[in-house]
Each structure stands twice: as C-alpha cells, then as structure tokens.
Amino acid sequence: MGVRATLARWAAAAPVPTFVVAGFGAREAAQDLWLDPRIVLVAAPRQASVLLLAGDVPEPLLQAAIRAHDVMPAPRAVVAWRTSHRAVTERFPTVAVAEGPQPAEALVAVHRALRTGDQTSTPPILADVDPAPWRGEGPYGQGGSGMTGGVPYGRPMATREDDRDGLTLDALPVPVGPLFAGFPDGLSARITFKGDLVHRFELQPNPFAADPQADRDDPFVRALADPVPIAELEVARARELLRACARTLHLQGLDALAVRAIALAGRAGPGEAAAVRRLGRWVTARWCTAVQLRRVGRIEPAALDGLGVGPVARAAGLAEDVRTDDPAYRHLGFTALTQQGNDAAARLAQRFDEAVQALELAGRADGLRAGGNGAVEGPRGRLTADGSPTARLLELVPELVTGREWGDATAALASLDLDLREAASRSADVAADPL
C-alpha cells in the first residue's frame, strides 16, 4: 500500500491530464487552457483523468462525450463549465460544476481530490455489455473459415477494393470524430483507409445546431447589421488568426510555438504587431514547418475563385477581400495581402501576415467604423447572415483529403481553419430568424 500511496501523491501534484469537449462559446477558453502549466490537454480520453465539458455542448457531442468518459481510466471525474446544466446532469450522474471565468481551478481541485481519495471515480455510464463478443471459431479465432471469412469480436473484416497499383487490398472504414483531437472541433467523417492513405472521405452532419444567440457578441456578426469600430474588428481578427496558427502548430507537434501564438492572441493589440511579426518569421522560416506543410492541402485556385474564403483564397494568390470595397478601409489605405504558395505552409504564413496587418490597421483606425451592409470579411472569409466561409470550405474537404496520407490530410484540414459552430449559426435556416 505504501507504493500506491506514494504514486497517488505524485499523481496529485502532477499537471491535470484533461480531455476537453468544447461546445458553443468555449472555443477560445478551451484553447487558453494550454497557457496554464497546471493543465495538460490530452488528445485521447485514455490519457485523461478529467473530462471537461465546456460551453453549450450540443446533443451529438454529449453522446460522444459519454463514450469518451467511459474509456477514461479510473479514477476519473467530469467537470462542467458554462454548460446547460440540466442537459449535462441528466447524462453524467456525478459532475463538478466549475464557476468563474476559467475552469482551471476546478480542474485542479477535482484532480487532487480524486488522487487523494476525497472524491470517488465516476461510475461507467454505458452498460458493460460487449456489443460484439469474441466467437472463438476458426483457426485464428476469427469466427469463420479463412483469414477474412469471419467476424472477430462480432465485427466484420475490412472489405477488399482495388488499389491504385493493381493489387486488391483491404479498405478499412473507420468513423473518426466528432471528438478527434486532430480534426477541427466537432468535425466527424466516415473515412475509408488503405493503410495510412485516405481512400474515401464521407463528411458526417455538423453536430452543432443553429443557435442565433450563440455568436451575438462576435464583433463580425454585429458588423453584419451595424457599423462596428475598425479597431475592434481588426484586433478580433488578429486574435482569431493567431489562434488558427496555434492550432496548425500544435498539430505539427510544435507546442511551445503554439503556446506563444495563443499567448499573443490573448494580449493582442496594436502594440503587439512587432511581436506577431517576429513570431511569424520565426515559425514560417523554420525548416520543419516548411518541410511538413509545403505542397500539403493544395486546392485548385479556380475552385476558390469567388468563394470568399479569406486567407485560404489569398494564400492562393486571389486578392479577394470584402474590406477592399469598404470606404473606411480604403481611407486607411488597406490592400489585400496575397501569397503564391496555395498550400498549408502558405496559409500559415498568410495568417501571420494578416494578423500583423490587422494589428497595424487597428493602430491607425482612430475611431473609424465599418460594416452594417450585410457582408463582412471575417477571419475565415466573407460572412453574411446566411453564409459562412466554413460551410463553403466544407464542400471542398472530401476532394482535398482523398488520396492523401493521413498526416497530410489532417494538416490540410487544419490549414482551412474550419469552425463548425460558425457554419451552424450562419446556415440558411438561421437567416429566416431575426438576430
């Protein structure tokens, strides 16, 4: 018992391995947890001891969160922060509710209590019934004759399909998401793999439901209806762009640089333009980001022309920007920046360049206002009451990732900076409802 007590004491002092399910209104707060040294955000629930439900988690994500909860090793706990309380407590019998602007304190307290034994582990929610029991038939126990003639653990073997070099090999369909850490929040797809190549990519429905109230504080959404100070818009844009860069860097395993980008996003203001430029130069000149991201996620410029997808289009050399038509921006001497790369590396460089430009514009804006005419250049592209850049980019996704290696496919997805909450809120159904 001495060994267990000592290990438990060490575990209590260690950073809290947390698996986050971020709903509406928690995208930024969930990312900000990277800045807290007491928290470690883990990619899979098997590594986690605390499940954090942050923001308004929609029903499909709650269902996935239940599965995530049940694969977490004991002792485990659930913390809810800014959730719709009833929906969560109906499904999770024991949940600690975190108050305040940040969930970090509650996460640490719950983790300590778990390790010292003051709080017991949450019981499993799903029934302990094997959905596909082991059959034990056949020479390999696969439940039939021949290597592929059975259904081991009740699951059929992968089906065979022709390969591009004339061999007939297995194609394995795997449902990925909506809580897969390598994907944008909430994205789920049924992916057929051939080895590590994406053979087929079938996008699943957006788990986020249209909620007209969810993004009403977003300055870009407010600018659809009323003029908003340019300084406010541009600082918000720089923040979003830096956060997108941080997600790309994190996916490439460059966590220290990702944390610097998140920290810069938190304190972004006109005075930080030089710091953002320095970080951008350091990141885009690095050998590893260049090698990992160059020629990854290329889209035909013809497919992007007129789509209004902001930095993605401008990284392909298309100078499309709603701001060029705005008299206030023209007064500030705004011109759209472009790149020629048209790949994930170019999009990363483009976002850093645009973040610097946005902070410089914010510094010169001097009380000028823009917006109020129904279309705004958001951080991801042209935003209207019934159209979002994410929804338009999602249509390009299956073609973008099919035939790619898995690592390149996730990097290509990250380079688009998809926000499924935005796609849900700005869909055509919402336009009918008044804001």
Next chain:
Amino acid sequence: MLATFGAALTVFVAAVAAMLAMRWADHQLRATPLTAPERVPFTGGGEPEYHAWSRYHARYYVMALLFLAFDMEMVYMYPWAVVFAREGMVAFVEMGMFLTILLLGILYAWRERGMEWA
C-alpha cells in the same frame, strides 16, 4: 557446463524475475477490470463498424528493398578497405567506379518513383 552457460542463465533468470515483478506490480496497481466500452478503440466518439485486423499495402517496400540491396553492396567495402593501403590509387579508382555505377542505380530508382513513402 555452468561456466559455459552461466552468464546466459543469469540473464534468463533475471528477465523472468523482472517480468514476474512487473506483472505483480501491474496486478497491485490495477483498480478494476476493464468494462466493455473501455475495451473498444476510441476514434473520437463513434462506434467501430469493422474489425481493425486488415491487410494494407506496405508502400515503402520498394524503398526497403532498395535499402537492403545497396546496404549489402557496402559489405564489399570491407575486403577493399583491407587492401586499400597496399593497392593505393588503383583501388581508390576502382571503388570510385563501383560507387558511381551504384549511384546511377539509385538515381534510376528515384526517377522511377521508388523513393516515395506512400
């Protein structure tokens, strides 16, 4: 007999003891057996439809074969190294020709896209 195999026997006994100790520690630390939902692979919240036991294409096999072939060529450099000091420039030029021919083979494989991982 013991003098011959004593070292091997010691390593074997130590390995078995280490394995038993780790199994004991694992048993002591394990709180509860895994439930059925815990045993299912987690792919982001979905339920796997197919068994993960699949035969996929090891696409790097061309590169692996090339590596093996050219790695074995290097074995020829051992006897060459022994006589290099005695034979002098003749041996150097001969090895230079040999390596040049090998290099052409590598360039050919590269052109035929044999170096692609996927």
